[in-house]
Amino acid sequence: MLSGLSCLLFRLENAFYELAQAYYHHESRVVKAHRDHLNKTTHALLFVRHQFKVAFYNELKQDSHTALKHYRQAYLHLHELRITDYNLLEIKTNSCIVNFKICKLCFEHNTPLDAISQFRRHVDIYKSKIGTADLAFEHSAWMSKQFAVFGDLFEEAIRAGLTAIQTQHPGFYYQEAARYAIARKQLCRGLCPAELKYPASDPLAEADKMEYYGQRPWRQGHQSLEAPSVQKEREGIQALQYRECQVDHSWLVIPLLSSAIAQFKKYKSPRMKRYLVVQMGEEYYHAKDYSKALALLGRVTWEYRSERWWSILTNILQLSLRCAYLVMSFEEYVTVSIELMGRYAQVPREEKIRIQMNLHKIFQDEVPEPEHGCEHDSVEKGRALWTTISAGGKSRSPIVVEMNSITAFVECKACFTADSFLCESPVTVKLGLHSFAPMPIRFSQLSVRFSNEAYNQFGIVVDENAVDDPIESTSYLKPGQTLWHTFQFIVEQDDVDCNLSIAGVDLVLGSLEGCCATLRWTDGGGDAIVHPFATQVHRKKVALNADFSVVSWDVLPSNYSTHISPREANLDVQLLQKGPALVNEFYLMTVSITNTEVAQISNVRTSISVVTAVADAVATAQPNTFLYEDIDLPCSQLISMPLLEELKPNQKVDNVAYVRCVDSGARLMCIQVSYQIPIDISGKMSMCNCMKEITSSIEVCEPFNITVSLTNMKFEKIEKVQLGEAFLSRMEVKCLSPWPVALQGSSLNLAKLVKFADEESLSQLTDVSLKQNDCAVEFRCLLSSGQTPSEIDIGSYSIEWRRVQNGAAVPFASTTVSLPTVEAEPIPLSLHVDMPAYGHMKAVLPLTYLLHNQTPFVQDMEIAMESSEAFMLSGHKQLFFRILPDSQHILRYNLFPLFPGYVTLPRLRVNMVRYSGVLDQLLSSVVPTHIFIKPFEKKVSA
DSSP, X not given: OHHHHHHHHHHHHHHHHHHHHHHHHHHHHHHHHHHTTOOTTTOHHHHHHHHHHHHXXXXXXXXXXXXXXHHHHHHHHHHTSOOOTTTHHXXXXXXXXXXXXXXXXXXXXXXXXXXXXXXXXXXXXXXXXXXXXGGHHHHHHHHHHHHHHHHHHHHHHHHTTOXXXXXXXXXXHHHHHHHHHHXXXXXXXXXXXXXOOOXXXXXXXXXXXXXXXXXXXXXXXXXXXXXXXXXXXXXXXXXXXXXXXXXXXXXXXXXXXXXXXHHHHHTTOHHHHHHHHHHHHHHHHHTTOHHHHHHHHHHHHHHHHHTTOHHHHHHHHHHHHHHHHHTTOHHHHHHHHHHHTSTTOOOOHHHHHHHHHXXXXXXXXXXXXXXXXXXXXXXXXXXXXXXXXXXXXXXXXXXXXXXXXXXXXXXXXXXXXXXXXXXXXXXXXXXXXXXXXXXXXXOXXXXXXXXXXXXXXXXXXXXXXXXXXXXXXXXXXXXXXXXXXXXXXXXXXXXXXXXXXXXXXXXXXXXXXXXXXXXXXXXXXXXXXXXXXXXXXXXXXXXXXXXXXXXXXXXXXXXXXXEEEOBOOOEEEEEEOOSOEETTSOEEEEEEEEEOSSSOEEEEEEEEXXXXXXXXXXXXBOTTEEEESSTTSOOXXXXXXXXXXXXXXXXXXXXXXXXXXXXXXXXXXXXXXXXXXXXXXXXXXXXXXXXXXXXXXXEEEOSEEEEEEEEOTTSOBOSEEETTOEEEEEEEEEEOOSSOEEEEEEEEEEOTTEEESSSOOOOSXXXXXXXXXXXXXEEEEXXXXXXXXXXXXXXXXXXXXXXXXXXXXXXXXXXXXXXXXXXXXXXXXXXXXXXXXXXXXXXXXXXXXXXXXXXXXXXXXXEEEOOOTTEEEESOSEEEXXXXXTOEEEEEEEEEEOSOXXXXXXXXXEEESTTTTTHHHHHHTTSOOEEEEEOOOOOOOO
């Protein structure tokens, strides 16, 4: 249903489109036919009109290329007209309409260069055609409109996808539009008298009912070269001037500047943006919106100040000062006044004196004198605001002026006189104030702020005299001179071995009980904008302890940070040890401390820590090293010895600690000893904190080299084990310790699939002592379990040990190694042999074979016993039988030895029909091949 309706609507749309195209085509042909009967001598105006009509009809037909061609032709016909002061406005009005159409179509055709070229040609043609001199403001208004409209077209094309560049974007055209709007305002003020009145004849009464664009209402339809009535012409000009006087031009300029600022900000042109912001602030000032003007100007002063555009900055500050006065902004007025009194403000000395006098009046709760250049009615309103505050009897709230962000009339430099100070000597700070004001000025209070607020009390200077006292004192700042202050104080012991810095300087102008302003510098002050601290490093070096009064102000150093160095400790600290240490043992260390001070020390604290070898001046903690204050106490990375309340001169004390390392390698031990000693500082006894730090290296080595291997029951090395068959684990322990080691015992921690072959498996290394390079070996008989072939983890092997020389004072340490992982494979048949360990000559030797079927099937077996010259045999030499699943079969033989010595046993051959040829290799490692036969005893004759 919907698809059918859409199809019908599409067909209806096409039908209407074809009808409209046919209509506009017909109208275009009618206009062209009428044009053929015209000549340029008498119908020049109609040529323009007809070309515009044809272009407009083609534009309605959506044939934009043909429309553009006819618009261009209409524009050319306009240039062929004779221009006079009386038809200039009509020609300019029509030309701007045609130019708008041409530029718009060029942007739509994605040919922006053609649009820009057309507009420039259009401006070049008409920018000098002003017309009547008394209406010159109309030409500026027309030019402003041209640039504004083209800027709108350009911006619209950019939103549609056109790409602009930094040197060609709509911001330039908005800027030109604003410039012509400002020129319009200036021409209006010059051409239109303030006492001008509107004519009684009202020549502009028909202005809204005009038939043709651009014609004057008092001579509508008149095409002659002269005015029909001089009187009407004069009255019409007077009416236009009167109407122009009613326009607030600033509100025409401000939107244009705002659009231009947005464009220059978008295309990253900060200087142009700042320039336009200043113009916008001036327009707000002319529009009497002083608060916005003050806010806008305040946004750009930092950039002009940092780039040292002193003339521009001075003009901005003067305008800001007028705005601050008119809106009674106390903080802004004081801040701007302080900067205009500075050395970089390019204002006459008389003006600086006037500003300083106004600043003095403000701090006295008096009304300042109005600023020059303000309008009379605005001045009266501003004075009323200042008078209201002053007459209220209430002082204004104190303000804080951040001096590091402005170029003020007073500069401050504070520095420590040394890069470092000993904790037993006073810290000295020098502070200089240099005034560039035209007259002397008194401050109420000077204070230095430190990183530790406890020292702020030592950096305060308060003026004890009355504000109007003319006597000279240390609170007076004279023009061109530097006032120096020196502060000294003793640091607290908590700040020893720390950095101390100047956080800031505060200078209070005015009365502390009344109106005042605090001038605040961060760090040590200085001219941070013009001469930042980073650039002062490259200046001429001046010693910190030099006489600053004979040094030029600009090259004075700015050292606002110092280090508080601790007093050198006079202690003899040693780490006594018997190395090397062994891995995992509790290694005994002794810290020996001897007091070599001339006086008794107290609160002696000792700490031990472990760090790695220092790399890149950074020491890091060792996570595999543990310190113990006592063996029974928990471990830590840092331990503290018991506090020693006092230690007399030449007295010695020893502290014991333990360290345990879980791997080998060098360890760097750090021992810190801190204490307090009474010292004389400036005639006053004070307790001084001292600290001694030493480092000592400890070598750590492995106590043993443990080798683990697997063998079969015949002590032959094997790589694989059979499931259900016993095998031996051989542990060889080689002592690497240079000290004798006592072994308490050993243990095997078996995995789930391995167990001991016997119910009880005891350690073979109990109470064994080993020296360096001694070896000890023990065997453990093991049995693997499981049903499927796999790699099994046997487990781990541990030895409990300690140094022989430590005795029972130190607990046993443990060394653990992992047993190898071995492959376990199943066998179809297991065979166990039961026989004596040895035999006797010509005595019966019983031999029993136990065969176990480990498969889930019945197995057919073939048994053959080979003969041997060393034995006589009794039993089955060849036998055929079957073994049920998981069943056993026993073979018994009696052997009669014939020869003594280590003889070969008769060989038993076993064959399984199902696994033919497989058992020989498997059973060869299980069945014994030799036995020792004892000879006859020799009887000794009496």
